[in-house]
Structures are given as structure tokens and as C-alpha cells.
Amino acid sequence: MSIVTDAQNGKITEEMKTVATIEGLEPEFIRRGIAAGRIVIPLTPYRDVKHCGIGKGLTTKVNASIGTSSDISDVDMEIKKAIVAEEAGADTLMELSTGGDFLDIRKKVNDAVSLSVGCVPLYQAFIEAARKYGSIVDMKEDELFKATEDQAKLGTNFMAIHTGINRITVERLKIQGRYGGLCSRGGAFMTSWMLHNEKENPLYSEFDYLLEIMKEHEVTLSTGNGMRAGAVHDATDRAQIQELIMNAELADKAHKEGVQVIVEGPGHVPIDEIETNVKLMKSMSEDKPFYMLGPLVTDIAPGYDHIVTAIGASMSSAAGADFLCYVTPAEHLALPNIEDVRTGVMCSRIAAHIGDMIKLGKRDQDLAMARARSKLDWNAMYDIAIDPEHAKEIRNSRAPEDDDACTMCGDFCALKIVNKNYNLAK
Numbered sequence: 001m002s003i004v005t006d007a008q009n010g011k012i013t014e015e016m017k018t019v020a021t022i023e024g025l026e027p028e029f030i031r032r033g034i035a036a037g038r039i040v041i042p043l044t045p046y047r048d049v050k051h052c053g054i055g056k057g058l059t060t061k062v063n064a065s066i067g068t069s070s071d072i073s074d075v076d077m078e079i080k081k082a083i084v085a086e087e088a089g090a091d092t093l094m095e096l097s098t099g100g101d102f103l104d105i106r107k108k109v110n111d112a113v114s115l116s117v118g119c120v121p122l123y124q125a126f127i128e129a130a131r132k133y134g135s136i137v138d139m140k141e142d143e144l145f146k147a148t149e150d151q152a153k154l155g156t157n158f159m160a161i162h163t164g165i166n167r168i169t170v171e172r173l174k175i176q177g178r179y180g181g182l183c184s185r186g187g188a189f190m191t192s193w194m195l196h197n198e199k200e201n202p203l204y205s206e207f208d209y210l211l212e213i214m215k216e217h218e219v220t221l222s223t224g225n226g227m228r229a230g231a232v233h234d235a236t237d238r239a240q241i242q243e244l245i246m247n248a249e250l251a252d253k254a255h256k257e258g259v260q261v262i263v264e265g266p267g268h269v270p271i272d273e274i275e276t277n278v279k280l281m282k283s284m285s286e287d288k289p290f291y292m293l294g295p296l297v298t299d300i301a302p303g304y305d306h307i308v309t310a311i312g313a314s315m316s317s318a319a320g321a322d323f324l325c326y327v328t329p330a331e332h333l334a335l336p337n338i339e340d341v342r343t344g345v346m347c348s349r350i351a352a353h354i355g356d357m358i359k360l361g362k363r364d365q366d367l368a369m370a371r372a373r374s375k376l377d378w379n380a381m382y383d384i385a386i387d388p389e390h391a392k393e394i395r396n397s398r399a400p401e402d403d404d405a406c407t408m409c410g411d412f413c414a415l416k417i418v419n420k421n422y423n424l425a426k
């Protein structure tokens with residue numbers, strides 16, 4: 001039995017009730033969504049977490065990714081980043097360490113937060129192979145499945161698994177080529193291993209075995225997007241679409257087996273291709289929850305990629321994406337620090353809200369802000385603000401002489417002038 005089979009049998013579980021309360025919806029709506037594969041609630045039998053629903057009809061969720069690298073492996077710093085991500089309002093956390101002791105870091109991070117945690121288990125398998133045998137291409141297939149199972153047992157709720165990279169996908173990639181190569185570490189590891197060993201991706205060829213592990217440990221499968229473009233000039237190419245076709249088929253299979261499943265999307269995508277990507281994925285996967293990695297809508301703004309992503313993520317969410325992976329100001333430049341994590345979460349939360357204004361018609365907070373602003377009610381404005389502390393900090397750093405207004409217009413505050421001379425209130 002799984003939450004999917006419970007839902008299909010008409011049973012409303014505690015997790016469904018919790019998500020319904022958070023979303024302000026009927027539990028029956030959540031049950032029907034899970035039964036049909038349109039909604040997931042990432043679970044784990046090994047850890048208590050704040051349950052979070054992702055999928056059609058629910059508010060857009062935000063993931064923050066943290067994790068060590070081979071250059072900077074400071075576990076305490078990653079724990080602090082995880083805590084800051086939760087405090088800043090991330091809905092989920094992905095722990096994506098590629099340096100240090102994988103299982104030790106995961107356990108410590110999982111213990112530090114109450115969020116659902118995701119991971120990419122193939123990092124561990126490939127990097128430990130490099131440490132043990134001298135090269136990632138010498139990884140043994142069994143090590144891939146063992147790392148997946150070991151990480152599941154630590155209370156990991158969802159896993160990005162690169163199931164859709166198969167020989168056909170790689171062939172498409174080689175024939176068409178790329179301007180910007182691959183930006184997915186998982187995609188780079190797996191394609192290199194497949195080409196070196198002249199073998200099929202084990203996560204594709206032994207998908208049934210993978211599903212057994214997912215089922216046994218109640219992990220939600222997130223079909224990884226290893227072929228996502230790392231440059232806007234490569235967006236929506238044959239390799240990306242081929243991988244999406246494979247992932248959509250495998251997602252159907254996973255759902256039929258009672259495994260909750262999310263489908264991941266690109267990447268770097270120009271604005272005029274975002275809606276196409278979302279609609280294509282939703283149509284091919286029969287409305288499975290769509291996890292958008294970014295997308296970045298231009299390649300020429302390093303240092304500002306959190307903003308570049310917020311633009312793409314807003315449009316993705318408005319078009320129907322359900323789950324956004326944040327991007328920090330450090331993207332393409334360095335391992336994010338604590339402030340980068342906080343900024344990245346806030347930017348993606350703004351994007352999620354902008355999308356929900358269109359997708360779900362959620363505009364009540366904007367109306368409340370309009371009213372608070374017209375009354376110059378600063379406390380009400382702070383209460384509604386996505387990041388009240390930041391808003392207060394800016395206002396207080398340049399405090400006005402007149403408490404009503406701010407230092408932008410001072411004595412000539414347009415709102416004060418109107419409020420004094422006539423009534424515009426609706």
C-alpha cells in the first residue's frame with residue numbers, strides 16, 4: 001500500500017488532510033489529485049516532516065538546494081544554509097552535496113530541518129567511484145542502487161533520478177550538438193558512463209528495480225532532467241524533448257505502480273519558449289506535477305541569476321508549473337553562501353506568488369497591500385510583505401522626518417496629498 005493506492009481506494013489520509021488545511025481546499029480534492037497522479041505529498045517513514053503538497057490546483061512550491069562541493073565541504077555551513085532556507089520560507093530542501101561524507105551530511109541536514117528533503121543519489125555513486133577506482137566511469141551498477149537505498153533510509157522524501165537518459169537520448173544529443181554543453185551534473189556523469197562503457201543507463205534499463213526501492217521506502221520519484229539546456233540557445237532541443245518523452249512514459253509507469261512522481265523540466269529557456277515547455281510537459285505526462293529548474297531566461301547576467309530565474313519562474317508558474325527550484329546570486333560563479341540562499345528563496349517565493357496570481361487567481365494579498373499603502377499603514381504593509389524584515393530594514397535605514405511618508409517623496413508624498421484633499425477609497 002502507498003498513499004497513491006490509499007487515494008485510489010478512496011481513503012483520505014492524515015497527510016491529505018494536513019495539505020488540504022494548508023491550501024484551504026477540501027481533503028477530497030487532494031485525494032483525487034493524488035489518485036490521478038496530479039498531486040504528490042513527498043513522504044518518508046523515517047522522519048517527521050512538515051507535509052507539503054505539490055501539483056495541480058495547489059500553490060506553487062519553492063525548493064532551495066544546498067550542499068557541499070569538492071572545493072568547499074563545510075558541514076556546519078550547509079546546516080546553517082538549510083536552517084536559513086527553512087526560515088526564509090522554502091517549501092522543500094534539496095541536499096546536493098558532492099564533497100565529504102554523503103550519508104553523514106544528509107543525516108545532519110535532515111535532523112536540522114522539518115522540511116521535506118530531496119537528493120540526487122547518483123552523485124554519491126559516481127563520486128565514491130571516482131574516489132575508489134579513480135574515475136566516475138568505473139562506477140558499478142549495483143553501487144547506484146545501493147546509494148539510492150542508503151539515502152532513502154535516512155529519511156529522504158524525494159529523489160531526482162536521471163531515468164530518461166537512454167541511448168536514444170544520448171544519440172539525439174550527439175547528432176544535434178550543443179552550444180553550451182550540459183549543465184546537469186547528473187547528466188554529465190551518466191552520459192560519460194554510458195558512452196565509456198557502451199551500456200544503457202541502469203536507471204532506465206532497471207527501472208522496475210528502482211521502483212521497488214522507491215516503493216519500499218515511500219520515496220517520491222522526481223524524474224531528473226539531465227539533458228536540460230545550459231544555454232538559452234540550446235533550449236527545447238531534441239535531446240531535452242527526447243528525455244522528456246522517456247520521463248513522461250516512466251512517470252506513468254511509476255504512478256501505476258503506486259509510486260508518487262514529479263517530472264523535472266529545464267533549465268535555460270528564453271521567455272517565448274517557456275509556456276510551450278510547460279504545456280508540452282503537462283500534456284505528455286498527463287498533468288503530473290512539474291518541477292521547473294529555474295528557468296534562466298538569459299545567459300548574460302552572472303551575479304543576477306536569481307532575478308533572471310525569478311522572471312522565468314514567474315512565467316512558468318503562471319503557465320502551470322507546480323514546483324520551482326530556486327537559483328541564487330552565486331549561480332554559475334561559486335558555491336552559495338548563507339545570504340545567497342536567503343536571497344534565492346525570497347526571489348523564488350516572489351516568482352511563485354506572481355505565478356499563482358495568474359494560475360490560481362490569488363490576488364487577495366495584493367489588494368490588501370494596495371489598501372494598506374493608500375492608508376500609509378506601514379505595519380499592515382509589513383505584515384503582508386513577502387519579506388517584512390527586509391522591507392523594515394530599508395525604510396528604517398533612511399527614516400523619514402514625517403512618520404507617515406517615506407524619504408522617496410517626503411513632504412510631497414502623493415498618497416498624503418490625495419488623502420488630505422479628496423477620497424479615492426473603493
Ligand code: SF4
Pocket residue numbers: 405406407408409410412413414415416
Ligand atoms: S513618500 Fe512617495 S514613495 Fe513614499 S509612501 Fe508616499 S508616495 Fe509612496
